[in-house]
Amino acid sequence: MKYFSSQPHWWPAARQQGLVQGDAAPVDAHEPSVLVIVMAMLGVLVCMVPLLAFAFLGLGEEMFLGHGGMVLGLLALAGGGALLRSGPQAFAGCAGLVLWLLGEALVLINLGVDYLDSRPHLLMACVLLAALKVLGAWLSAARWIQAIMGVAWAVAALVFFMVLQSWLPWLLPLQLDSLLLVALWWLWLRAEPARLARPRQGSAQTRWAVFADAAIVGVLLLIAKGSYGNDWLDVQGQMRWSQGWEEGWSWAFVAARWLSAAEVLLATALLVRTWRGRGLLQARMPALLMLVGALLAVCAWFRLDLGAIALIAAAALLAGRWRIALLCALLGLVMLSQFYYESHWPLAIKGVGVAALGAVLLAGLWALRQRTAAVAVPQAAQxxxxxxxxxxxxxxxxxxxxxxxxxxxxxxxxxxxxxGQRILVPLIPVDPRSLMQGDYMALRFDLPPAVREGLENITSPTAYVRAAVDAQGIATVQALVTDHKQAGAGEVILPLKRLKGQWVLVTDAYFFPEGQGTHFESGKYGDFRVLPDGRALLVGLADAEGKVIEPLPGGPIWSWKSGADAASPSERAAEEQTEAAVEPAEGAKEPRP
CATH class of the missing domain: 1.20.5 (Single alpha-helices involved in coiled-coils or other helix-helix interfaces)
Structure with a gap:
């Protein structure tokens, strides 16, 4: 399958021009397509899953555990290896892969390493799993199976190094596990031209290049999963190897930030140096690349994963792995967007940060243009x-x-x-988060069935409804109107517009200060101002008694604290109420004898 081919695109042309010696491995002309692989895998699963189920029910779990399970696992590995070795046929490869995975699971379970409640067991499982993945890639003749083995090997290797670091918890923020795998891939790519020039290593290069590239893709997938932001240290929430280790190691997080920024700068410098040596950069391109690298280094100081992504992207660009480079670019954009969303900074600070980055880019572009204009031809000045x-x-x-x-x-x-006239409209709030605009409450309005049926026949993006207003100012929608001047005594005309496939009154969201979502949960009405000409505006929320819910007072926008110190006003109020309720109860307890 050409998608998994690791032969460089420049190799045939270089061989024709006599720039290299030896011969490359043949192109993977007999690799099946992805559709054929999927259909073959479905056929294998349809055949094997019922067979395994009947075997388990007929022989009992004793056959799959203990010595019998170990023998069965080794037999599955042997059968799977034979099928993997047979050739690139799709059905045989799928059957061999399923048997190989089944054998791995049985061997690991019966060795007792399925209990991941200790680091030695997990280390043993990672080593054994990585070795089996390497063996499976060596046995298989299909590139797509080698790629699967490479991704799985990366997972096992990364978890292995991560567990090793847990004995020295201050190493965990540095993310040396992914950095080590990236360094190994760099060394592999650096020696690739020499291996390709050796006739004896042609086939081995093709096989293991697929494995190595897939392994680095596995590293990228783990970075995308956010392994350091989730529960990797507490596998399934059962292990507390490093609980409380953060206390006293704050310097490690600062060092990790500097290391991530340095990785981005190193990747940029390597790209500029190599491309300049190859004559691929124009006059002002090196300076522009360095400017972009400096800005990414600033971002990497806040988002640690960007350092490893930058190194992988640089290696992929220099070695012609364009798909991996594109994956790095997409993953980098996702990381930056997640950072903006996950950070607890006030919106003003976020806005100033984005504006500052834009200003730096604009200033750098202006400086580069001025430098280019200074050496321009005089006739072109006017x-x-x-x-x-x-x-x-x-x-x-x-x-x-x-x-x-x-x-x-x-x-x-x-x-x-x-x-405008003040009216209250009943609403049903929900509480999602907005990616770019902070906290908000999505609003839904109660419309009569007759009005909803009438709105289904309206093709224009706007409509008007007539609402009756009682003595408390609560508005109840009555019917659709064609003219926004048809309001009678005690009635108002409200505008509706279509947003995201739904009809809403003025807007579908109310934004409030960040961190005050709990405070605004008591909102039962939307507080609107309405003019006789049909213009309306949502100005706030009101509680069940019609009282306006005012935002909680807060400190200056620049008094931001990280981590747990950045508690919202509503959270602080809830904590104070809890403490007030707990203190009397504790005081009422009699001392123990």
Missing amino acids: PQTRSNKAQLAWMLASAVLVFGAVNWDVRGKEQVIAH
């Missing part, structure tokens, strides 16, 4: 000046249009707030 003036004029005009439109919209909303 047209360039006119072009710059035209660009500046367009930028100023765009800024005026943007700020003018924003201020016009703000002016209209201020009129609604100042002169």
